[in-house]
Amino acid sequence: MAQKPSIPKGTRDFSPVEMLRRNYIFGIIRKIFSLYGYLPIETPAMENLSTLLGKYGEEGDRLIFRVLNSGNFLAGVTPSVLSAADTSSLTRQISEKGLRYDLTVPFARYVVQHRDEITFPFRRYQIQPVWRADRPQKGRYREFFQCDVDVIGSDSLLNEAELVRIIDRIFGELGINIVIKINNRKILAGIAEIAGAGERITDITVAIDKLEKIGRDGVRQELAGRGITPEVIARLEPVMDLSGSTEQKLTELRKVMAVSASGLKGIGEMEELAGHLAVEPVQAAVELDLSLARGLNYYTGTIIEVKAADLPFGSICGGGRYDDLTGIFGMPGVSGVGVSFGADRIYDVMMQLSLFPQQTGSSTQVLVINFGSGELPALMKVAGELRKAGIATELYPDPVKLKKQFAYADSCMIPLVVITGSNEIAAGQATVKNMKTGEQTAVPLPELPLFIKEIKNS
């Protein structure tokens, strides 16, 4: 009993200050998603294991939190499984549900399950926590939030263009300078193809992915180490040589790719997307990055990744086009595209760059000092009038020493204190103390709400 209670490792409590900052991020994300016609859905925290397993690779399966069947879960277990202490067989027999591992698979499940109620193209966003039994470390949690926005049932590259605009606007409003890197799975396939090693796309892209980090020689060694022949490596040189603007790179690539139908298609898509984006330029830097190779086992076209320009952080947002997400649940041939915003990383970036506005310290604007039972009816009316005017107001509940009440306002970051003692009440006014500047102003009671609204808006 005396031991302080704790929470499971890798999970977090969010204090009021943290919540206000998080809600600031979520609020902007939600606002921009809606502005582009996306609508919210939510799915349950628990999914059937049959929905989750086999979708994230072997490692992913291991990281899914499993929920024990309720009741006497051992009743149906095969005795031999129990006596053999066979963990993996036993798991299957005592657990049917798991916690959501991401928002993509539940979204695919949702679309297939509700296909008859959905009007396609279906534009949805989803902001919910996901759980992974990963080893916790700095910046990596076992419970964290994803903000996914997808449109499914449309091939149009207009969707990609809009997602880039959504990314641009969200990070613009948050005040984070970003670089939006774009690639296309079809170009990656083309590169492997022209090198005469189409089946080695993963090895080749993983190696090229390290270009920035380990340089050209490093990539050559990496390729050789992965068993790529010198001839193939030689044919990849022109790709590693590419430089200049996205336009210049695409022109150059078009020459190199002349013999790859897939590569040319990818270049065509990149050009169409660039054309859509040129109609109204975005603020952020958008660049073709051939080394971008995320999600190769599900993305089929455009690949998008966003990095903070001013910090050596990893990806803070990413996504791409998938041509067969719902195929895993028996509904093939529906193309979609989407991106996911990493709320926790965005939070960390904003903290490091001090980008949160000051108001996110507290949502409460005013503390009304409690002078005790004599003044209480008048004080309740003062607080009531402020609330009627939409001002978040707290009346200190106990008539304790003034010093304690002021310390409370200070510690809770409440910006204004209203002092209405018996003298003020008799004079029909209140004293408003600005906790930041220390300034005190006497204000006639009927003008109090307006006075405070003006401070709030200034």
Added chain:
Amino acid sequence: MAQKPSIPKGTRDFSPVEMLRRNYIFGIIRKIFSLYGYLPIETPAMENLSTLLGKYGEEGDRLIFRVLNSGNFLAGVTPSVLSAADTSSLTRQISEKGLRYDLTVPFARYVVQHRDEITFPFRRYQIQPVWRADRPQKGRYREFFQCDVDVIGSDSLLNEAELVRIIDRIFGELGINIVIKINNRKILAGIAEIAGAGERITDITVAIDKLEKIGRDGVRQELAGRGITPEVIARLEPVMDLSGSTEQKLTELRKVMAVSASGLKGIGEMEELAGHLAVEPVQAAVELDLSLARGLNYYTGTIIEVKAADLPFGSICGGGRYDDLTGIFGMPGVSGVGVSFGADRIYDVMMQLSLFPQQTGSSTQVLVINFGSGELPALMKVAGELRKAGIATELYPDPVKLKKQFAYADSCMIPLVVITGSNEIAAGQATVKNMKTGEQTAVPLPELPLFIKEIKNS
């Protein structure tokens, strides 16, 4: 694969329309909570079982969803436990975490764990899902949302008065007529005491609780059935006889309770609360209900319950004062009071009474028709201008037949369609179609955002 995927029983997906309605409820609840100076916190979905177990009674313990330890969870299991197929011992050895069962225990855990960072009185609200392995039935789910608002670290009855005002304002804004029933645990203790059966408070209150349902004779039989002696029952008669206004009931009770210190204290608290509420009357009916006996094992003072006046629903909100919530985690003597809003029941009430405003059909205001690549740059600009004006706008991503695009707007409940074909573009205007009235209006392009904003606000 061909089988449609599904979700665990008792859980739900929320479609866009349901989400918009739910967010409407949550939005009002959040707004009023903040207006009264409450701040949000969140706690993890998973808590250590040591935090959860033993807090909800035996039945509650059984209803907690347990999460399997990750990795090879059988490694540390005692062989004898395994061979005996001893479910309850095995559970303890293979599972250390459970899903949150309510928001109250996690809140108590939060307060104790973070006591050094918290400034008391601590006013927090928390809106999160909870999970219970209950048998699912109509209106009862295994995953559902609670909206809790509590202040801890203050004895003042001003808090109770403010919670009643918060209840009044939230249901007022939602348009639900309510009755707020109030009782006090100390009065219940007084009743049992004056009847000479203080230790039988639970049996007595459970029986009196049924007064409305089974009448006075029924209650007498119920009391007798629970082994309450005829003498005690006779002494309870005056309590069952009480009628009239809350004031009249309190005056009458004060006479009956003259010998019970606890009872008099309870009456005093009720009177003080009524006094606070009289300063500015609330809209809802507030009544003393001696039969209200919820949460007897944790509430120590005021007990509150809210019912919808126009429907025979159960409680849609309830709570009370607890003098020792954090005592279970080793931090005794901190008094608090709070109420919990049942979002799912509130949703059901509002659906049945058709209380949702029409706008909650879609958050998207405008669909811009896609006429194909020739018009696309102009259409993208039209959509862009509308979004700059804060109007949620969707440009249909594919240049399919007009009929299909209109059917989409209709099915998605998007109220306005903007038609900007090549003729309109040449004339520098757009045709706006109101999907509800069928009315079409030609509007010069520069005036389009203002025109639509005016429709939206009308």
